[in-house]
Amino acid sequence: MTPAARAQAAIDLLDEILAAARGNGAAADTLIARYFKTRRYAGSKDRRAVRELVYGAIRRAGEPPVSGRAALLGLAQADTVLASSFDGSSHGPVAVTAGEPVAPAGIAPAWLETALAAAIGRDELPALLDRAPLDLRVNRLKATRAQVLAELPDAEAGALSPDAVRLREGIAVEALPIFTQGWIEIQDEGSQLIAAAVGAKPGQTVVDLCAGAGGKTLALAAEMGVPTTGRLIACDSDRNRLSRLPPRAERAGAAGIETRLLDPGREMAALADLAGRADAVLIDAPCSGTGTWRRNPEARWRLTPERVARVAATQARLMDVVAALVRPGGALVYAVCSLLDAEGRDQAAAFLARHPGWRAAPAATAGRAHGDGRLLTPARDRTDGFFIARLIRPC
Numbered sequence: 001m002t003p004a005a006r007a008q009a010a011i012d013l014l015d016e017i018l019a020a021a022r023g024n025g026a027a028a029d030t031l032i033a034r035y036f037k038t039r040r041y042a043g044s045k046d047r048r049a050v051r052e053l054v055y056g057a058i059r060r061a062g063e064p065p066v067s068g069r070a071a072l073l074g075l076a077q078a079d080t081v082l083a084s085s086f087d088g089s090s091h092g093p094v095a096v097t098a099g100e101p102v103a104p105a106g107i108a109p110a111w112l113e114t115a116l117a118a119a120i121g122r123d124e125l126p127a128l129l130d131r132a133p134l135d136l137r138v139n140r141l142k143a144t145r146a147q148v149l150a151e152l153p154d155a156e157a158g159a160l161s162p163d164a165v166r167l168r169e170g171i172a173v174e175a176l177p178i179f180t181q182g183w184i185e186i187q188d189e190g191s192q193l194i195a196a197a198v199g200a201k202p203g204q205t206v207v208d209l210c211a212g213a214g215g216k217t218l219a220l221a222a223e224m225g226v227p228t229t230g231r232l233i234a235c236d237s238d239r240n241r242l243s244r245l246p247p248r249a250e251r252a253g254a255a256g257i258e259t260r261l262l263d264p265g266r267e268m269a270a271l272a273d274l275a276g277r278a279d280a281v282l283i284d285a286p287c288s289g290t291g292t293w294r295r296n297p298e299a300r301w302r303l304t305p306e307r308v309a310r311v312a313a314t315q316a317r318l319m320d321v322v323a324a325l326v327r328p329g330g331a332l333v334y335a336v337c338s339l340l341d342a343e344g345r346d347q348a349a350a351f352l353a354r355h356p357g358w359r360a361a362p363a364a365t366a367g368r369a370h371g372d373g374r375l376l377t378p379a380r381d382r383t384d385g386f387f388i389a390r391l392i393r394p395c
């Protein structure tokens with residue numbers, strides 16, 4: 001592909017990504033993969049170059065641009081080579097006309113910038129869109145961090161989690177023998193700290209309420225040394241996600257994890273037998289994902305105040321419902337990969353106000369104190385953005 005043809009491909013993709021953002025369609029990565037599936041003439045260098053253009057344009061535009069072309073013209077403002085590809089050549093973008101819309105540069109839609117700046121300060125906002133490193137979690141059930149580092153000469157030990165290994169450059173981790181043998185999982189170092197905040201121990205009963213495909217469940221299993229005399233119960237309302245957990249657990253050597261599919265709004269129907277019996281319950285709650293823009297920068301084009309309010313209502317409901325599972329003196333660990341106070345600090349404070357006698361305990365050693373929990377941010381902690389609170393039921 002010529003540079004101009006690559007630019008036109010990026011414009012077409014950006015149009016698709018914008019339409020998906022408006023209509024709650026597929027993620028950018030999925031759309032890019034689909035696009036190239038039907039364009040076999042594009043070689044690996046073309047794909048990489050188009051992807052760079054697409055993500056560069058997405059990262060640069062805080063507000064959703066009016067079109068893919070406006071997004072790429074915005075990126076071209078600081079890139080003369082890209083600007084010169086708007087030359088009207090065949091397969092390339094038509095030449096620029098006077099007064100054409102150009103997407104303004106920005107971090108996020110204005111309402112989100114204001115809300116995030118209130119939580120973390122304006123200085124930290126640009127790092128929300130940095131390129132994320134690739135973090136791995138060493139599976140203690142199968143290997144030590146020293147063994148994994150010996151297999152990955154370009155990796156370094158993570159600074160915050162004892163199991164973290166960080167790669168500066170993305171590599172095809174899933175093709176590595178140490179992956180197929182279950183020594184490692186792909187997991188952001190901040191996510192590893194959420195699992196650690198649960199403080200799960202052998203012999204305990206631990207519930208992972210929103211386990212998804214089990215990223216944190218497997219970290220909990222490694223802490224508990226499964227199989228043990230304890231119980232680890234992974235739940236989710238999404239059958240597909242939850243069905244991906246058993247094969248991962250098998251690879252990780254984490255036998256004995258129970259899975260339970262929950263009916264949203266009727267979660268306790270499947271959990272009643274555990275009432276008052278859990279040493280710890282982790283709610284890795286569904287959230288707006290404002291802390292993960294390093295990986296999904298177009299997610300900020302999808303958010304609306306109404307969406308945040310909806311997800312916040314679900315978070316509060318889940319906390320109230322499953323508090324009943326926690327035994328006296330046990331812990332409810334609440335976490336979101338969002339930096340909005342409406343989903344983090346304010347949720348923990350409102351829960352404590354609604355549940356007299358419960359108290360907040362230290363949730364992690366990393367990050368900064370924020371209300372009744374802790375906040376991890378890309379700028380200060382070099383992790384995705386998270387809020388974590390550890391709430392203790394009265395004895």
Ligand SMILES: C[S@@+](CC[C@H](N)C(=O)[O-])C[C@H]1O[C@@H](n2cnc3c(N)ncnc32)[C@H](O)[C@@H]1O
Nearest residue numbers: 210211212215216236237238262264284285286
């Ligand atoms: C942040 S994700 C969890 C990620 C997962 N813990 C991990 O480490 O990979 C939130 C999860 O909450 C689930 N969820 C949403 N509503 C739920 C509900 N009412 N009960 C249980 N899970 C729910 C979603 O399906 C999603 O998998």
